[in-house]
Amino acid sequence: MSISRTERxxxxxxxxxxxxxYLVEICLNGxxxxxxxxxxxxxxxxxxxxxxxxxxxxxCEEGDCGACTILLDGVAVNSCMVLTLxxxxxxxxxxxxxxxxxxxxxxxxxxxxKGAIQCGFCTPGMALxxxxxxxxxxxxxxxxxxxxxxxxxxxxxxxxxIVDAIEHAAKNSSPL
Amino acid sequence: MNNIDFVxxxxxxxxxxxxGRLQEGTTIIAGGTNVIPHVRAKHFSPxxxxxxxxxxxxxxxxxxxxxxxxGAATTLSELESSQLIREKSPLLxxxxxxxxxxxxxxxxxxxxxxxxxxxxxxxxPPLLALEAKIQILNARGESRDVPVESFxxxxxxxxxxxxxFIASICFTKEKSGVAFDYQKIGLRKAMSISIVSYAAxxxxxxxxxxxxxxGLGSVAPTPIRAFRTEKLLQGKKVDRELLEEGxxxxxxEISPISDIxxxxxxxxxxxxxxxxxxxxxSLGLGxx
Numbered sequence: 001m002s003i004s005r006t007e008r009x010x011x012x013x014x015x016x017x018x019x020x021x022y023l024v025e026i027c028l029n030g031x032x033x034x035x036x037x038x039x040x041x042x043x044x045x046x047x048x049x050x051x052x053x054x055x056x057x058x059x060c061e062e063g064d065c066g067a068c069t070i071l072l073d074g075v076a077v078n079s080c081m082v083l084t085l086x087x088x089x090x091x092x093x094x095x096x097x098x099x100x101x102x103x104x105x106x107x108x109x110x111x112x113x114k115g116a117i118q119c120g121f122c123t124p125g126m127a128l129x130x131x132x133x134x135x136x137x138x139x140x141x142x143x144x145x146x147x148x149x150x151x152x153x154x155x156x157x158x159x160x161x162i163v164d165a166i167e168h169a170a171k172n173s174s175p176l
Numbered sequence: 177m178n179n180i181d182f183v184x185x186x187x188x189x190x191x192x193x194x195x196g197r198l199q200e201g202t203t204i205i206a207g208g209t210n211v212i213p214h215v216r217a218k219h220f221s222p223x224x225x226x227x228x229x230x231x232x233x234x235x236x237x238x239x240x241x242x243x244x245x246x247g248a249a250t251t252l253s254e255l256e257s258s259q260l261i262r263e264k265s266p267l268l269x270x271x272x273x274x275x276x277x278x279x280x281x282x283x284x285x286x287x288x289x290x291x292x293x294x295x296x297x298x299x300x301p302p303l304l305a306l307e308a309k310i311q312i313l314n315a316r317g318e319s320r321d322v323p324v325e326s327f328x329x330x331x332x333x334x335x336x337x338x339x340x341f342i343a344s345i346c347f348t349k350e351k352s353g354v355a356f357d358y359q360k361i362g363l364r365k366a367m368s369i370s371i372v373s374y375a376a377x378x379x380x381x382x383x384x385x386x387x388x389x390x391g392l393g394s395v396a397p398t399p400i401r402a403f404r405t406e407k408l409l410q411g412k413k414v415d416r417e418l419l420e421e422g423x424x425x426x427x428x429e430i431s432p433i434s435d436i437x438x439x440x441x442x443x444x445x446x447x448x449x450x451x452x453x454x455x456x457x458s459l460g461l462g463x464x
Binding site for chain 2: 011012013015020022038039040042061062063064066069075076077078080081082083085086088129132133147148150151152
């Protein structure tokens with residue numbers, strides 16, 4: 001069986017004449033943005049320095065800690081392990097894209113209610129990994145939750161309340 | 177790193193034409209989970225990135241009557257959630273589920289894991305045990321199949337020439353009744369580089385071991401088959417004495433180093449232990 005991959009983003013980004021940079025278009029939380037980036041630049045750096053998305057955190061820049069987790073066409077990835085040019089034509093969802101103070105996502109509500117946030121640095125990435133998990137597995141077991149967030153490190157909480165929050169969000173999410 | 181070019185071929189022909197130019201520093205990138213850290217650590221300096229992650233022709237999981245074949249740009253997550261792989265190749269799925277984290281697996285590809293050729297490449301031991309073949313294509317569209325045990329030449333070195341790329345990996349479906357085991361020893365349950373990894377496939381007939389294949393990772397400059405240990409066990413009724421012999425022989429086949437994850441002595445003890453316990457489990461011998 002062939003695997004269905006997104007149809008978007010199949011075009012090679014265009015080089016900007018006279019420079020070593022390329023022009024890409026990335027949809028961030030529903031808004032298309034034009035970005036000029038070199039082939040060396042990662043999506044994490046472009047998000048933080050060119051696209052105003054400081055909510056995407058830089059923890060290790062090595063693909064180990066998960067602080068920079070975003071959803072790329074709905075799939076949870078470390079944005080430091082994606083070249084900006086590879087994200088041309090694709091949709092990026094950061095934590096601001098799933099809810100805000102006026103209309104928080106259930107996961108955001110649960111994280112607050114269950115005390116799953118201490119310093120908050122891991123939280124944007126952690127909550128997005130949780131969303132990716134619940135989108136695929138609406139009623140995960142505790143083990144599935146632990147596996148689902150195994151790419152997101154937290155130095156503060158010891159994970160217990162994070163797992164509680166995700167299980168709470170699963171129970172309190174309205175069925176699709 | 178200011179002057180790197182980037183191109184995303186839309187199909188195989190375009191990829192082949194790009195590789196045919198033999199441009200200095202041509203670097204194929206798919207998931208980027210190995211390439212990006214290497215480039216940031218200045219292990220090498222790319223001149224041109226060729227992005228193949230979205231090449232549909234290289235992303236597939238297929239079966240025919242005898243074999244399963246997997247496109248090189250298939251992500252590890254796609255393999256992990258594949259019902260076909262779960263049913264027909266549980267050994268491969270067990271290994272893939274322990275690579276990195278879901279975030280890594282959502283980008284990392286099976287072809288990339290092999291091309292990076294780390295001694296601890298986690299897809300290698302199961303593919304060795306499955307006697308998989310790697311299909312390599314070149315810029316002229318010529319194809320060659322390389323058995324996975326011949327693909328790795330030395331530490332981070334493979335048979336791939338500069339105008340070649342991995343197109344697919346294929347292996348024969350195992351007969352029903354074949355026993356499998358996969359063990360990854362690491363410092364954590366996830367996000368862990370293997371200290372020792374072990375994959376075995378064998379037929380067991382009333383305590384006799386047949387057609388046994390053992391793949392090992394992180395205990396030599398490349399992933400390896402334990403050919404001599406396999407030969408020792410082949411066709412024999414397995415008892416404790418034979419297992420002890422196997423432990424000694426498997427230790428002669430490996431050449432682990434000491435690094436921050438473990439000493440060479442530790443890896444030797446662990447390899448023998450993993451082998452013995454795995455065989456005991458598969459044969460129902462009961463541990464000590």
